[in-house]
Amino acid sequence: MLRTVAAVVIDGVAPFEFGVICEVFGIDRTGDGVPAIDFRVCGEEAGRPVRTSVGASLTPDRGLDGLADADLVAVPALHIRDEYPPRVVEAVKAAHRRGSTLLSVCSGAFLLAAAGLLDDRRCTTHWHHAAEFAERFPDVKLDPDVLFVDEGDIITSAGTAAGIDACLHLVRREFGAAVTATIARRMVVAPQRDGGQRQFVELPAPPRQADSLQPLLAWLQDRLDREHTVTSLAERANMSERTFARRFAAETGTTPHRWLTTQRVLRARQLLEETGLTVEDVAHRSGFGTAALLRHHFTAVVGVPPKDYRRSFAHR
Incomplete structure (x- = not known):
């Protein structure tokens, strides 16, 4: 059961994609019948601000210890770089080894791939970054023509609004259609875009x-x-x-x-x-x-x- 969600933020995090994760998992909707979720924003150090991709800053309340017992570790879109903070990479890998489900939105897939977590797996990312992703990670089975890919313990999504599709898909997988519909209605989005309950949906x-x-x-x-x-x-x-x-x-x-x-x-x-x-x-x-x-x-x-x-x- 999905009880604890940890969103990982580092310098270069994209506000919209981070906001999608917050909107789906971080808002208390227990009054509407949505199960309670312990939502954590985690950085390398608790209380140390990170710069977003638009120049503003946000401050995580938790350090990487917040990933230790999380049921879901979510990685929003991030500035693409040659190397990611080693402590963050190791914390994500350790969480996955302990059984956490991983979710990436847009370019967040680059961090998962850099950690070796997507080798020999099917995944997706923003179409704009597809060529670079395929070149950097030839062992990953990239599908650039879908909104999201559900590999069970790892879910990756394409750009921007596709993160909403992936997050709501995970909610439905964990909590069912009624909870998904409640959250989608509050967000004023469709609970699922055209394509049905397949592992991928046409863009x-x-x-x-x-x-x-x-x-x-x-x-x-x-x-x-x-x-x-x-x-x-x-x-x-x-x-x-x-x-x-x-x-x-x-x-x-x-x-x-x-x-x-x-x-x-x-x-x-x-x-x-x-x-x-x-x-x-x-x-x-x-x-x-x-x-x-x-x-x-x-x-x-x-x-x-x-x-x-x-x-x-x-x-x-």
Whole structure:
């Protein structure tokens, strides 16, 4: 069970990626039903400020001793360098030997690779650094075309927002769909982006517009059991259908129909885990209408039929 999370910070840490880890694991959401997590920010020395990649400083409360009994050691994006602080590298390696799960966001994978922890493993990092990573670490099986890679005891993610995907994936792996949905709703993000519960998710197209469709997406997630068309959604967004389709693809990396299908599968998965509803009822509540349509889309995204999934993952 995930009870203790230690985020490692050194000079050159990236504030956004560090903030993602803090947002998912460091905020007390026990009032919303999220299990309590002992969150620690650890540096080489407790109380010694480290410089971030944007010139500001942050001060860790704990030293490297905070990694000793952590269930998860998270390494945010860091300034890429030829060598990393030896004490930090050894502390991360020691935590892994003791059984800690490791999570890296973006260029944090460079530290794990420099420690030899990714040799002969599949991993990912930001596409911009992929060529340099592959050249420096030829024994690592780099996959630059995915949002994150889950190798069980080590999870690596691509750049920036992909860290959110990886963190929420780990939450779901440890705590289930309901807790993940609670955290995602508070963050105003989808609990899982398009691609389903595979070890990798296809990268979406990067956003190209300043105006966000996030309020509409949040509205849709509360109404997945209703019928929606591109026409009705474009009207709600006060756009032409053509502009809406273009904007939707830019912000989500997929079409409205495919996005809705994926979110409905996620809702069905949650209902299968947490309720005793029949598959037919799950189909209606998740917006598929019929059990046959649910089975078709659920199997395509998750990889197994709804009944098989329930046997493996239903809460007892």
